[in-house]
Amino acid sequence: MLDYLNRHLMHPLMAWREGKSHLRHLRALERTQFDAPEVIRARQLGALKAQLHHAWDTVPYYRAAWSKAGVHPSDVRELADLEAFPVVTKADIRRHNRALVSSAYDVSKCRKKTTSGSTGVPLTIYCDEPAMQFKAACTIRSDQWSGYRLGQRVAKVWGNPEYRHFGLKGRLRHYFFDRAVYLDTLNLNDDRIGEFAKRIQRHRPGLIFGHAHSLYLVACALKKSRVLDVRPNGIISTAMILHDWQRAVIEQVFGCKVTNRYGCEEVSLIASECEEHNGLHVNADSLYHEVASDGKLLVTDLVNRAMPLIRYQVGDVVVPSARVCKCGRGLPLIERVEGRDADYVVTPAGNLISGISLTENFAMHIPGTAQVQIVQESVTLLRIRLVTDDTFNDGSRGKIAELVRATFGDGVAHDVELVDAIPQEPSGKYRFCISKVARERMEEMSA
Numbered sequence: 397m398l399d400y401l402n403r404h405l406m407h408p409l410m411a412w413r414e415g416k417s418h419l420r421h422l423r424a425l426e427r428t429q430f431d432a433p434e435v436i437r438a439r440q441l442g443a444l445k446a447q448l449h450h451a452w453d454t455v456p457y458y459r460a461a462w463s464k465a466g467v468h469p470s471d472v473r474e475l476a477d478l479e480a481f482p483v484v485t486k487a488d489i490r491r492h493n494r495a496l497v498s499s500a501y502d503v504s505k506c507r508k509k510t511t512s513g514s515t516g517v518p519l520t521i522y523c524d525e526p527a528m529q530f531k532a533a534c535t536i537r538s539d540q541w542s543g544y545r546l547g548q549r550v551a552k553v554w555g556n557p558e559y560r561h562f563g564l565k566g567r568l569r570h571y572f573f574d575r576a577v578y579l580d581t582l583n584l585n586d587d588r589i590g591e592f593a594k595r596i597q598r599h600r601p602g603l604i605f606g607h608a609h610s611l612y613l614v615a616c617a618l619k620k621s622r623v624l625d626v627r628p629n630g631i632i633s634t635a636m637i638l639h640d641w642q643r644a645v646i647e648q649v650f651g652c653k654v655t656n657r658y659g660c661e662e663v664s665l666i667a668s669e670c671e672e673h674n675g676l677h678v679n680a681d682s683l684y685h686e687v688a689s690d691g692k693l694l695v696t697d698l699v700n701r702a703m704p705l706i707r708y709q710v711g712d713v714v715v716p717s718a719r720v721c722k723c724g725r726g727l728p729l730i731e732r733v734e735g736r737d738a739d740y741v742v743t744p745a746g747n748l749i750s751g752i753s754l755t756e757n758f759a760m761h762i763p764g765t766a767q768v769q770i771v772q773e774s775v776t777l778l779r780i781r782l783v784t785d786d787t788f789n790d791g792s793r794g795k796i797a798e799l800v801r802a803t804f805g806d807g808v809a810h811d812v813e814l815v816d817a818i819p820q821e822p823s824g825k826y827r828f829c830i831s832k833v834a835r836e837r838m839e840e841m842s843a
């Protein structure tokens with residue numbers, strides 16, 4: 397009953413009160429997802445041309461880069477013509493940040509997103525409010541493919557609950573409106589997981605949402621304590637690779653298929669599985685995607701005008717697909733995401749900390765840091781590798797010591813290594829958080 401009221405009364409009322417358009421977008425997007433692939437591609441071409449002209453006219457970085465490359469928005473007659481345009485990397489965004497902002501927008505009125513994600517490169521992206529609304533609608537649409545319905549209670553297995561950053565208003569909104577139940581992955585142990593399990597038994601969430609491995613740990617803990625009556629409508633795994641062995645345990649414990657979702661802070665939702673769970677549908681309404689011959693994913697944001705990302709190299713490797721999905725949606729597919737993973741580290745007290753949350757925290761708070769890699773050599777020794785710029789100083793070193801103490805407690809030593817680049821794995825992939833001891837601890841927890 398409360399779910400029904402929340403969906404049909406509270407959500408529309410809040411959207412109206414706050415002048416938000418996401419529910420209107422959602423109604424349209426639910427219809428157009430079943431358009432034929434060629435109809436969707438034609439719509440993307442129109443949106444792409446508009447974005448390119450906007451970027452040429454108002455974004456200094458693109459005008460300079462495209463002039464140098466000898467390309468112009470009017471060269472694009474079909475989607476494939478975009479291939480002639482230069483790629484934008486994370487280093488480009490870091491180096492030219494404000495030159496990528498459109499002169500037609502005032503960044504103080506835009507949403508600021510600061511991220512390092514699994515890549516260890518801190519970035520600042522500005523997104524205009526209409527684009528935020530549209531992207532929110534795209535995300536709700538794909539979230540509902542999991543079986544969840546907007547308005548149902550959500551359980552989040554996630555580091556740093558966001559509502560805590562918005563003071564009393566945030567807490568009230570969280571309590572009465574979002575009604576989310578949190579498990580903070582910055583500090584996982586059996587007691588916290590047990591307490592979380594009790595709360596989800598009581599609140600019966602429609603959706604359980606979180607990092608793949610954190611969901612797996614929760615499922616293992618529930619299995620161990622024989623709690624097998626938590627039955628959400630949907631489970632969404634995001635921000636990490638979902639391995640088949642994790643998926644199997646999660647699905648068995650919750651009696652519900654896991655919906656794998658892929659996105660990044662810079663452009664929000666990139667792709668999500670549908671009810672078929674066979675490949676991921678690209679969010680083609682807000683992005684145009686390309687897969688390079690080496691599998692590197694490039695995305696072009698079709699809606700964010702404040703800081704357009706065009707041929708942005710996300711930093712992940714994907715397997716492309718030319719299949720059409722049985723579900724009837726015309727949205728294009730990718731088979732799977734291969735290049736994103738994160739390790740856990742373990743504290744002397746035996747708690748697990750998610751690598752994504754940890755590198756994110758360090759990269760954002762250490763002044764002068766371009767990239768961070770954290771290697772846990774033993775329970776009491778961390779190796780912190782940093783790629784720095786010239787603003788790195790003694791204060792930054794002090795901040796590292798403070799972060800290590802705050803996160804791991806006393807008794808954990810750390811070495812700081814300044815390097816030119818984060819070393820690559822033999823496979824060519826990068827890992828930004830490596831623990832040589834956490835696996836043992838995780839195996840104990842899931843035994």
Ligand SMILES: [Zn+2]
Pocket residue numbers: 670671672677721722723724725
């Ligand atoms: Zn499908």
